[in-house]
Amino acid sequence: MKDQLNSDREASLSNGMPKITAENVNVYYEEVHALKDVSVKIEQNAVTAFIGPSGCGKSTFLRCLNRMNDTIDICKITGRILLENEDIYDAKVDPVQLRAKVGMVFQKPNPFPKSVYDNIAYGPRIHGLASDKSELDDIVEQSLRRAAIWDEVKDRLDAPGTGLSGGQQQRVCIARAIATSPDVLLMDEPCSALDPIATAQVEELIDELRQNFCVVIVTHSMQQAARVSHRTAFFHLGSLVEFGDTEKIFTNPEDPRTESYITGRIG
Amino acid sequence: MTDTTPTNSLFKTSDRTKSRNAAEKRFRVYGIIAIFIGLFMLLVLASTIVLRGTSAFQQTFITLDVELLESKLDKKGNRNIDDIKKVSTFGYNPILVNAVRGSLEKNGIETSLKKKELSGIISKSAPSQLREYVLADVSRIGQTIEFRFLANGWIDGYLKGRYTRESVANSKFASAEQFDLIDELIKVGVVEKKFNLDFILGADASDQRPEASGIGVAVVGSFYMMLVVLLLSLPLGVAASVYLEEFAKKNLFTDLIEITISNLAAVPSIVFGILGLAVFINYVNLPQSTPLVGGLVLTLMTLPTIIISTRASLKSVPPSIRDAALGIGASKMQMVFHHVLPLAAPGIFTGTIIGMAQALGESAPLLLIGMIGYIATNMPANISEGLLAPNSAMPAQIYEWAKRADPAFVERAWGGIIILLIFLLTMNTLAVVLRRKFERRW
Amino acid sequence: MSTYGVLGLLFLIAIFGFFFGRIKALSSADGDIKKLHSLPQFYGLNAVFLAFFPPLLVLVIWTFAQSIFVDERIKRELSPWILAEQKNINLVISEVDRLSDGLKVSVELGSLTYQQISAKTVGLGGIENILNASGVFLTDDIQAPILAAARLKFYMETLGNSFRNWLVIIGSIIGLVWALTQAKLNFRARPRVEQMILVLLAAAATLAIFTSVGIVLSMLFEALRFFGMHPWTDFFFGSTWAPSFSAGSELSILPLLWGTLYISFVALLVAVPIGLYAAIYLSEYASRPVRAFAKPLLEVLAGIPTIVYGLFALTTFGPFLRKFFGDGGFLGVEWMSDSRSVITAGVVMGMMLIPFVSSLSDDIINAVPQSLRDGSYGLGATQSETVRNVILPAALPGIIGAILLAASRAIGETMIVVLGAGAVAKFAGNPLEALTTITTRIVSQLTGDLEFDSAETLVAFALGLTLFTITLGLNVLALYIVRRYREQYE
């Protein structure tokens, strides 16, 4: 049954060129060498999971992919990261435009203290994605539907986003991220604040999203990684230890460190 | 079995512990005493203000029927305004004396006082009050009209207990006989003490006429200064804070700015006055004694305070909000102006109001740029006059009164303080309410 | 055109630029904002920035530079005549100003033409009559050199202003046109606009530096002029403060410094023990309700304007002291001849400083970690022993910082001493005698009717500079100590 699902997934992968290519990425926070020589190819229309023990650099790497690390003064990055063959750290690249293409969902739900509607509409507004109000309404509704939260909030679009439950907030944040229709969606432990039902909904959503987007997810749940992802990257102490098909990593890892982590011996 | 408890029993307090506990108690008492002294001082200050200031809101008035004699005011009798203007305030004195005499006759009061002493019970501003009345409509000449005049400051002082018959024994301004007469007039209701709106709304008067002086024009002066302070320090303060908090890279230059700001906040206010005098008045040639210059000086003085509090409220906006905005591709500028500033706004306004309250009570710099003395006699007619005509401000007016010799002005200084404190109290309450209402716990 | 007229025109161009830039960008994208690089309003704002701010800067700088230049020129023009005739330069200059303003008004009213003035066809008397007719009244007899200077001034200003106006308006139009040609599909308007906003923000932040530099320079220049007129040795090392209207003033800071320090010392003597004990009680002993009640009330003392304290010292506390120590007082001594004295000002200033000391110390005491307290209690120490032996020593640097800040406040305080301390400059030890301070003298030297260019007035700037240096030193030291202390527990 599980094999069946996995092979289905494989089949739907477009095996064209990678969406994101990272080459020899090193990250330093002053003295801390947080990422060591990470090279990875992330594919289009696939879900890539980053796993690894706490503090190993998963979030750091994720934040490199849309230059959120620019906001941390002490953070220095070397190496190259290409988004469809364009170096995102090139001086000509406007990080703002990059982030519109590479959206991000954070570990802790962080809705703006505004109405649900304004939360979702904010991205389309600043990027000029809607020419009029009805188009904007459409985008908001579509995004909320795809984030599986429409039914819960459709009657309270004007209520503040901060008044929702944690799980609802997180799905609003996901809706907010997909409202700008990014090419890549980065999710840093998106389900850590969610109950199992909401988690299942988000996972379903992730699977649906990857039809159009390239999804990268950081998770601490081995089961989740196994359930939703096609590729898995295992980080340990700042290095990328192993990267490959999820099935292979979980059934037949090459590196002993990977094996001991997924069997629960380190981490 | 003996009944002695062992010497090291816990049930028995040792001598040493006793003395230690006594020391403990003493220490605690010192603390309580310190607090009580502090609170006692506040109480003394508050009660002094109330006891000495409230009487300024009451004033002694004399109501008289005044016959506007044609023979004195318009000798030619042709109601030519130019001729009537030629009669100075001095020419109105006899009319006042007549009016007092008439009132005494009507009420059957005998007096041995001479002309000068009779008119001396009325404020020195009465003749010009009459003159203005006549000039406003010359057809009033010849009529008999009921007027309410301010009583002279000494008479007012007698009613308020500032002077007694003994204390004026050697005075050339007031006499015991005048006080006798006033007693009679009080009985018949000609002289009475009443609430005096002119103190709150009126202008300062020369040092001969404490009874006619008011703080209203100074309040307006303060208002225009605060307007300048608000319009300049809020945008400048917010811009500087946003830059330092959100954009500035850590380097020598921003360090220098930070150090400068924290030191400016502790520079004595009088130094800002010197700056204002040297730069705004002597160098830029802005008009002296004006609320515009006062406002500029106070702006420089309050800016550091506002920047410090604004930065604190920017800091209190959680980073997750910033991440959220950046994460969907908002630029840093958009993040600040769309999310961070609106969320920090209540804190910024609170800080601004508190900074402005400080500026409102500040007097030292105003002395140096000439906002003291008997300068403004009229309400400014429009905004440009409000900003550019010489004027005083509440605390400077209070200082001016405190300096004058006549003790009647001290009463007015305390009265002015009550009004100043009402403004400060309102502003601080507003700040507290704002903080309570919009305080956000993240 | 007047300066305000130019400003108004700039505004109009900017508003036009905003709407037109927006429309132009939109139309370049066929009305579809999705195709634009940035939102349409950024193209509008770009036009506003280019068409408004650079010309505004030119306008401001030109206006200042011109007024300084013209003033210098006029002074140079008149100085031989002033020297020869022994005139007062300030009076002459203000006469020239008035006359040239009068010419300006008359031209505006049309009673004089520009040609008439520049061709010098109207003589002295004629000008006077024409000015009177247009409502400008000249007080003194105008003399030929003054008229000539006024003419020159009028001429230079008219010419300069029209140059300036053309420059500004043409600059603004160039900016506008440039911005409009940029307003196209692929122009990156948002980053451009944001960069310009950032420049404005940074400029606001540097204002603090300008203020400080302004403070130092303004005082330094005048102080240097003072030292040019008066020996600096007398200022720093003399022993007498005796300004006189004729020559021969003795202007030494030392007696003033003595008064300042003496009064500040008395103030700290009142404020430090009371403030410190209050802080200790409030943070270590007081129950919640007591704290919630007493702390804000104490802080009210800090919010009261200093003029209130000054008046209290002068009219209430001073006379109260005199009832005890003055001539015919309850104690039968004659130690106090004036209600203004060191004690009067010092004690009242101490009242004002109590909350300052107490709330700073309160913060500092609260920053001492609980673990230190627990350690002390664990050894069986009483609460007061813990406070005295553990908390206070740990908090000591911070508390010293707080006291230094309070001292700097006391030294720079003006209103209380102006009203409560008196005007006697001498090295007296009796605290019931009146003494004067630096701030008091600054006020009296700068508010009197003295001529501005005399040593007696300019000494105020030397005093101010000294005061600034002393308080700055104290503040820097205090902030340094407090910061070091904070780092210790971070």
Ligand SMILES: Nc1ncnc2c1ncn2[C@@H]1O[C@H](COP(=O)(O)OP(=O)(O)OP(=O)(O)O)[C@@H](O)[C@H]1O
């Ligand atoms: N802003 C920062 N400043 C300094 N060091 C940082 C910063 N952010 C992360 N680090 C360091 O970089 C390393 C990697 O951190 P990162 O947040 O990427 O870990 P992670 O794998 O996401 O852990 P977790 O699973 O707990 O979220 C850690 O050692 C951390 O201490």
Ligand SMILES: [Mg+2]
């Ligand atoms: Mg993480």
